[in-house]
Amino acid sequence: MFSKYFDCYDRLEPGKDRAAAPEAGAPTADPALAPLRGRRLPGLTDPRLAAPVTQVNPGALAPPQPGDFPRDHIGISDRWRLVETLGLVRSRWQDPYTQNTLKGDRPLCGTHDIFLELSAVSDTVAEPRSFPQPVGVQTTERPGSNDVFGRQHSAVFVQTFILGAALTRGSTAFKPPEWELRTAIAFQVNHVDVGERRILDVRPTRPSYRTDAFIGVQELFFDYHLRNTSDRYDFDSVRIGIQPFSSDFRGFLFQDNQLGIRVFGTRDNNRFQYNLAAFARLEKDTNSGLNAITRAIRRDWVFAANVYRQDLPVPGLTSQLSVIYNRNRERDRVEVDTNGFPVRPALLGDLRPREYDVVYLGYNADGHIGRLNLTASATVALGEDRNSFFTSRPAKIRAFFLAAEPSLDFDWIRIRASGLYASGDSDPYDDRETGFDAIFENPQFAGADTSYWIRQTIPFAGGGRAVGLNGRNGVLNSLRSSKEQGQSNFDNPGTILAGIGADFDLTPQLRIAANANQLWFATTEVLQALRVEGSIPRGIGTDLSLAATLRPKFNQNLVFRLSGAVLAPAAGFKDLFANSPRDSRYYSVLFNAVLSY
Numbered sequence: 001m002f003s004k005y006f007d008c009y010d011r012l013e014p015g016k017d018r019a020a021a022p023e024a025g026a027p028t029a030d031p032a033l034a035p036l037r038g039r040r041l042p043g044l045t046d047p048r049l050a051a052p053v054t055q056v057n058p059g060a061l062a063p064p065q066p067g068d069f070p071r072d073h074i075g076i077s078d079r080w081r082l083v084e085t086l087g088l089v090r091s092r093w094q095d096p097y098t099q100n101t102l103k104g105d106r107p108l109c110g111t112h113d114i115f116l117e118l119s120a121v122s123d124t125v126a127e128p129r130s131f132p133q134p135v136g137v138q139t140t141e142r143p144g145s146n147d148v149f150g151r152q153h154s155a156v157f158v159q160t161f162i163l164g165a166a167l168t169r170g171s172t173a174f175k176p177p178e179w180e181l182r183t184a185i186a187f188q189v190n191h192v193d194v195g196e197r198r199i200l201d202v203r204p205t206r207p208s209y210r211t212d213a214f215i216g217v218q219e220l221f222f223d224y225h226l227r228n229t230s231d232r233y234d235f236d237s238v239r240i241g242i243q244p245f246s247s248d249f250r251g252f253l254f255q256d257n258q259l260g261i262r263v264f265g266t267r268d269n270n271r272f273q274y275n276l277a278a279f280a281r282l283e284k285d286t287n288s289g290l291n292a293i294t295r296a297i298r299r300d301w302v303f304a305a306n307v308y309r310q311d312l313p314v315p316g317l318t319s320q321l322s323v324i325y326n327r328n329r330e331r332d333r334v335e336v337d338t339n340g341f342p343v344r345p346a347l348l349g350d351l352r353p354r355e356y357d358v359v360y361l362g363y364n365a366d367g368h369i370g371r372l373n374l375t376a377s378a379t380v381a382l383g384e385d386r387n388s389f390f391t392s393r394p395a396k397i398r399a400f401f402l403a404a405e406p407s408l409d410f411d412w413i414r415i416r417a418s419g420l421y422a423s424g425d426s427d428p429y430d431d432r433e434t435g436f437d438a439i440f441e442n443p444q445f446a447g448a449d450t451s452y453w454i455r456q457t458i459p460f461a462g463g464g465r466a467v468g469l470n471g472r473n474g475v476l477n478s479l480r481s482s483k484e485q486g487q488s489n490f491d492n493p494g495t496i497l498a499g500i501g502a503d504f505d506l507t508p509q510l511r512i513a514a515n516a517n518q519l520w521f522a523t524t525e526v527l528q529a530l531r532v533e534g535s536i537p538r539g540i541g542t543d544l545s546l547a548a549t550l551r552p553k554f555n556q557n558l559v560f561r562l563s564g565a566v567l568a569p570a571a572g573f574k575d576l577f578a579n580s581p582r583d584s585r586y587y588s589v590l591f592n593a594v595l596s597y
Contacts, residue, residue, distance in 0.1 A: 080106030096557060096597050104168065113171060119164040119184075122595040127156040129588045132577035133196045134461035151195030152586065160188040164219065175233040176225050184219035188288045199459070202340030202466075216290025217242055218257045229267065236265040242291065245277060247304055247324055249366040251442040252377050252403060254302060254324060257291065258282060273308040284484035286338035299329040300487075302439060310367075317367035317374065324360040326439050328487060331355040331386065337485055341466040346481035346489065348467060348530065349389030354487060358383035358397055360439075373407040373414075375445075381436055381490070390428040390491060390529065397490045399423045399436035405445060414503040418446040418515075422476050424494020424522035428529050435492035435526065437478040441471070446499045447515035449473055450547040452565035452588045453540070458577070460530075469576075477521060479530075494522025499543075509551050517543040521572055531576070539570030547590075559594040 083089045084099065091099045099105045104117035130152040164184040170177035192200060193209040200210045221241030228235050239262045247254040260279030266272060279302040283295040306322035313319065331353045335344035345353045362379040381399040388395040400423050407416040425435040449455045458469040460479060470476060471483035477495045480486040499517035506512060519540035521527070527536050547563035567586040569577070 104166070113169055113178075115168045117164075117166040117168065118597075119162075119166075120597040121160075121162040121164075122593075123158075123160040123162070124591075124593040125156065125158040125160075126591040127158075127589065129154055129156070129456060130586045131456050131458055132461070132586075133194060133199055134459055135196055152584070154192070154194040156190065156192050158188060158190045160186055162186045162218070170225070175228070176235045176237060177223070178225050180223040182219055182221055182223070183217070186216045186218050186290050187213070188216070188290060189213045190287060192287075200339060210287070212287045214285045214288040214290055214292075216285060216288065217293050218291060219243060226265075229265070230269070232269045234266045234268070234270065236263065238263050242282070242293075245275075245279070245304070247306065247322055247360075247439075248320065248362065248364040248377055249375055250364075250377065250403075250405075250444045252401065252438060252445070253360060253362065253379060253441065254304070254439040255442040256281075256440045258302070259297065260302075271310040275304060275306050277304045278302070279304075286482075286485065289484050299333065301327045303327070314369055317365055317369055320362075320364040320366075322360070322362040322364070324362070324439070326356075326358045326360070326383075326488065328354075328356050330487065335485060337482065341481070343466075343481040343485040344487055345389070346467050346479070346486055348479065348489075349491075350387075350392050352387055352389065352392060354385065354387045354389065356383060356385045356397070356488070356490075358488065358490075371408060373409070374404070375406075376404040378402050379436075385433055385490060388428075388431070388433060388491065391431065393431060395431045395433045395490075397433050399434050399490055401436045403445065412505040416501040416503070416515075418497065418499040418501065418517065420446070420475065420495065420497040422495040422522065424477075424524075424526065425491050426523045426525050428491050428526045433490035435478075435490045435494055435522075436476070437480070437488040437490055437492060438474075438476060439488060440483065441474045441476060443473075443475050445475065446497060446517050447501060447513070447543075447545050447547075447565075450513065450545045450561075450563035450565060450590065451515060451517060452543045452545065452567040452586065453517065453519055455565065455588050455590065456586075461577075479526070491526055493524055493526050496520040496522055508554055511549045513547045513549070515543075515545045519543060520570075524572065527576065533575075536575050537571035539572045541567050541569040541573050543567050556594075557596045559592075559596075561590070561592040561594075563590045564588070565590075 080099070084091060089099050093100060093102055096103055101108065102116060102118045104115040108114050108116055131154070133152055133154070162184055164182070166180060166182040168177045168180045170179070189211070191209070191211045194200060195208065197204050197206065197208050200206070200208065219242055221239050221243040223237060223239040226236040226238060242257055242259050243262065244257045245254070245260070245262065258279040259282050260277055262275060262277035264273070264275045281298045281300040281302065282291045282293060283298055284290065285292045303325040304322065306320055308318055308320045310318045330344055333344065334342065334353060337343045345351060359382050360379050361382070362377065365374060365376045368374060379401040381397055381401070383397040385395045385397055387393070401421070403420040405416060405418045407414050422436040423434050425433055443454065447454065453470065454473060454475050457472045460467045460469040467479055467481050469479065471478060471480060474483055475495060475497065477493050479489050479492045497517055497519055499515060501513065501515035504512040521538045521540060524536040524538055528534065543565065545563060545565035547561060550560045552558055565588040569584070569586070
């Protein structure tokens with residue numbers, strides 16, 4: 001409003017020197033200059049104000065005087081649509097990059113603080129692979145074959161569409177929303193072709209390929225803002241419904257979208273965060289892994305409490321303490337999956353149903369110490385298994401888990417090291433179960449799903465029917481019937497992993513990642529008992545993987561990934577899975593295209 005007085009000395013009239021300008025603080029007849037008395041102009045070395053600009057132009061429109069403007073700010077009725085009104089931005093509903101009402105960039109018409117956000121994701125997976133495939137007892141794809149293991153090649157094709165919507169009230173740019181209603185529906189079509197029968201379906205008359213489709217509800221929750229606890233918008237909120245939750249930074253213990261209630265918030269300018277949550281686990285669809293909300297809720301509950309503290313114990317490192325309680329009461333219910341295979345209880349040992357109580361005490365860290373990036377996790381599992389499948393007696397659960405991934409950045413290169421130890425059970429016939437197992441793992445670690453061992457499930461043939469040595473998208477050798485529908489198993493051989501890797505950001509759009517992991521069983525006594533063998537070596541093998549990720553638009557709207565992995569079996573793997581030839585390599589190729597709106 002005082003802009004004509006801020007043009008410094010260039011507008012002094014001819015014949016007038018600077019001394020003629022009124023000094024700051026001097027009396028003046030212009031009431032508009034009263035707020036400036038005793039103050040210096042920003043950026044000026046001379047404290048005196050310039051004289052007002054005069055204009056000699058008969059008939060011209062007179063310039064506005066300082067008193068013509070209101071002393072306060074000028075209100076704008078709709079600040080979100082101002083740039084479009086001025087012609088600076090022209091938004092289109094199908095364009096996710098410019099201002100868009102459907103993307104929550106501005107409120108719905110007729111409101112000033114209610115936003116709608118729509119999203120759509122297309123996730124395409126093509127995955128040729130190989131793994132040991134047992135020959136069915138009744139029949140085989142190759143008449144006359146009597147091998148224990150058949151052809152190892154297979155292929156998976158998956159197309160998933162996810163439609164999401166969120167309705168939010170509040171100025172979410174700088175403070176938590178007052179409330180939020182969010183949903184995400186996933187539709188998946190998958191096709192699998194394997195080399196042998198009775199891998200995809202319990203009925204030997206069914207072919208060795210399958211096409212299936214399913215619709216699952218992955219998110220459906222209401223989030224309510226309880227209160228602000230500081231002028232920096234520390235807050236308390238509650239969220240009820242099907243919602244995502246991760247118990248740690250890398251998804252080692254429990255990372256899933258489940259039905260529950262969660263109270264969460266922050267303190268100390270967001271440096272302190274907490275979660276209190278309770279979940280009743282939904283049943284999963286067998287072939288897609290999506291939530292099956294039309295089926296009965298499992299009698300399996302997860303209660304979680306954790307706190308995060310930034311800059312502890314050193315600046316740049318966030319520490320987390322957590323207590324997770326898993327209460328399973330599925331002893332009176334036998335569950336058979338969509339393909340006819342029993343999943344609860346797993347077909348191991350005495351084949352009797354189980355239930356258990358397990359408390360996980362954990363410490364996790366993520367961040368950096370100086371130049372060293374670091375992720376670390378330590379968890380102890382304590383509890384009781386009501387029926388150990390080896391002894392048919394109650395057993396105490398005493399297991400532990402350690403993992404760390406330090407890394408260093410050198411300009412556009414990151415060098416990583418990975419180490420993991422999950423304890424195994426060295427005496428399956430005592431009343432202690434010391435093999436560590438998670439609730440629902442999805443580890444982002446040591447190459448994640450580009451790694452062969454993390455990506456693929458190895459059937460544990462010859463010692464457990466319809467049981468996997470490890471789980472898909474999991475690193476633990478847990479001997480479970482299913483990661484999605486099975487129960488945790490603490491009678492397992494454990495896992496040891498040591499690896500190195502590197503990420504190369506060749507361009508802002510292209511990243512190359514390479515990983516080399518060496519894997520072992522922590523112990524093999526459980527495997528020996530189930531396979532009735534005198535000794536089994538501990539070596540699993542060497543897992544080598546290479547992945548390329550392309551983001552052509554410099555964001556997550558278009559992401560293409562191509563990876564390949566090879567497992568070179570060691571003595572222990574060859575002993576368990578004696579394919580012909582015995583030194584065969586196993587491979588996994590993954591093409592993934594994610595398109596997001």
